[in-house]
Amino acid sequence: MLDRDRCLVRNFKYYCALDETEAELLAALEKTPQNVSNAQMLWEENHPADTLCVLSEGWAYSYRSMDDGTRQILNIFLPGDLVGLGDLSPRRHLTSVAMLTEGVICRFPLTNLTDIFTTSPKLTTVLFSLAGQQQAIMAERLVNMGRRTAREKVAHFICEMHLRLSKTCPNITHRFNLPLSQQVLADVLGLSAVHVSRTFSELREEGLLYRERNRINIPDLKAFYEVANFSDAYLSDSVDELLKMSEKGNNGVGLR
Amino acid sequence: MLDRDRCLVRNFKYYCALDETEAELLAALEKTPQNVSNAQMLWEENHPADTLCVLSEGWAYSYRSMDDGTRQILNIFLPGDLVGLGDLSPRRHLTSVAMLTEGVICRFPLTNLTDIFTTSPKLTTVLFSLAGQQQAIMAERLVNMGRRTAREKVAHFICEMHLRLSKTCPNITHRFNLPLSQQVLADVLGLSAVHVSRTFSELREEGLLYRERNRINIPDLKAFYEVANFSDAYLSDSVDELLKMSEKGNNGVGLR
DNA sequence: CGAAGGATTGATGAGCTTCAAGGATAGTGG
DNA sequence: CCACTATCCTTGAAGCTCATCAATCCTTCG
Missing domain, CATH: 2.60.120.10 (Jelly Rolls)
Known part of the structure; x- marks a missing residue:
């Protein structure tokens, strides 16, 4: 295999x-x-x-x-x-x-x-x-x-994707591929495709985010995180913590 | 105990x-x-x-x-x-x-x-x-x-609560207690408290839902389900299915 | 080259938020 | 027992965000 x-x-x-x-x-x-x-x-x-x-x-x-x-x-x-x-x-x-x-x-x-x-x-x-x-x-x-505006929704979702991608593929930079049409993005975010388009235009005009076809480009990731109100805490994997507990063995109840 | x-x-x-x-x-x-x-x-x-x-x-x-x-x-x-x-x-x-x-x-x-x-x-x-x-x-x-309007959101959430309650407490009828303020409901549904109030008024005027303090009254549950577009499939517990598989025992890999 | 899907842009309006004021109810302390 | 306060709810007016409809353009692909 x-x-x-x-x-x-x-x-x-x-x-x-x-x-x-x-x-x-x-x-x-x-x-x-x-x-x-x-x-x-x-x-x-x-x-x-x-x-x-x-x-x-x-x-x-x-x-x-x-x-x-x-x-x-x-x-x-x-x-x-x-x-x-x-x-x-x-x-x-x-x-x-x-x-x-x-x-x-x-x-x-x-x-x-x-x-x-x-x-x-x-x-x-x-x-x-x-x-x-x-x-x-x-x-x-x-x-x-x-609890977020369309602008924040779009930005936040892009941040999420970027971070998730960079976990499995650490060599990702501020330019990456996102194979989602604006209709798909709209259906993720509960918006209309038209409004997603407008939001992208807005972000582009402010120099925060460029998107052509499926290629995303975020010139300043930190600035972009702020637009999105993005905090990466919820994606931090700490499987290890739980594993450590599990390996410490059980506390004497019902031995295997 | x-x-x-x-x-x-x-x-x-x-x-x-x-x-x-x-x-x-x-x-x-x-x-x-x-x-x-x-x-x-x-x-x-x-x-x-x-x-x-x-x-x-x-x-x-x-x-x-x-x-x-x-x-x-x-x-x-x-x-x-x-x-x-x-x-x-x-x-x-x-x-x-x-x-x-x-x-x-x-x-x-x-x-x-x-x-x-x-x-x-x-x-x-x-x-x-x-x-x-x-x-x-x-x-x-x-x-x-x-993907739902305020009206549907409110109605759907009430249906969810009613169904969940009736699982643990089977003697629940069309009248039940829901200890959530309109502000709490708003924070669940991503609405403003004001609009939740208006939505309740609307439903009340149509005779679909009555709420006084924390008491909910749904005269016609079936009609109300329709307002909410509510389908109970996602709350049907079928733990048993998975359990049956687990009890059939494992398929020969790594015996315990 | 024509067709199809995706993106953009404008115009219009619905749905919801926000602000503000007033009423109802329950709990609190004099 | 009664003001006094706090919380919750209701209602109105104004305005903003976003949806919808429609037209156009761009790109890709058979």
Whole structure:
């Protein structure tokens, strides 16, 4: 298996050493790489939820369709993300998921996840932390939607993307690729596409942000963070903290 | 220990049979009941996150404060809820949590959680599902904020509360208590308190919803669901599905 | 080259916020 | 028991942010 097909293992190794069993459990999640085209659906709302998937390459997004034809995008997924964790509990998917670019995904059955629970507390802890991170991202987006102007919304979201990208791909600079149309951005931020366009114009005229096609350019990142009221706390991963606790062992209740 | 102090055990028993060890693990989370007054803070943004808590009695809410003095409420917690699960991964709390009524809480250290991971896959699965449910609630609220009118927002939120209440307290009717001021509702929904008031007036004039002090009255629940565009799918708990998988045992990788 | 999707810009108006003032209700201390 | 205060709610008036509709342009791609 090529290394690029095992980004999940790579991701997890970033958090903790893996023994052979653990590496095997993770690798099992990426056994079935599959090419997907741009705009391809990974699954649809209300369909049975028996598999999740690892997004090995490419970008994806989850959304809910509204009766009036509009939609709300809930999450943007980057390479290495585990897609569907939040969708996990109900027997049917609550959201649709589609690709934003072409890419590679690896589907795996839910049972692989419960296998991890029964086999590796360490991986379970990491998984819990990852789910927590996704929830933190959603919480921040709630704040964004509820209490910020269009200008701040756009800026804040761009900051979020930039920071998330720079975690998995540390050589990112103030210029980077963001394969989202203005309509997609509008559906993320609860705005109209027209107003997103106007907001970009405004930011461009002030020299804060340039965007041509999917290329983003932020001349002064610090200034831009201020426009966005962006604080990176919610994206700081501290999986290690929780892991340390878990490794200290349990406190004497119910020995294994 | 009184039964009312062990609502978590009760909640979990609703999902699955507990053996002695498991009951003990859960009971450990509720060993330190503590009375709290209305409006009391349970913790504050940026403070160290070394404990979570079970909300045994009363209502609470989590929120983020903005620089301009406004705030966004992220979550409303009801009796029996586990508070802080979403806040879990970072070493500092990302949100503040305060009481909406007086009540009883039980704080417990994070290590209790990792103990559960290492000791009981079954409880781990339930915990994962609970976290997923909280995330589903936030996702739905995102949709609410992004793509619905004030009228729908208010109605939808009331529906959510009504349904969540009726899960833990099945004898609830079309009249129930909702201890949230209009300012709190506004901070949940990303509206101004003034507009929440106007929206209530509107709904009242149409005979759809009556509210006096904290008492809610919905004469025709079905009609009200339609105003709200409310679908209860996202609140349907199907912990059992995941549990069944987990109990079928693992697929031969890394025996325990 | 024509078609289709994406972006921009202008005009108009709805929906919501803000400010301000007044009324209702509950709790507090004299 | 009654002012006194604090909190919550209501209502009006004014204005701003953003949505909607529509026309145009630009780019890409078959």
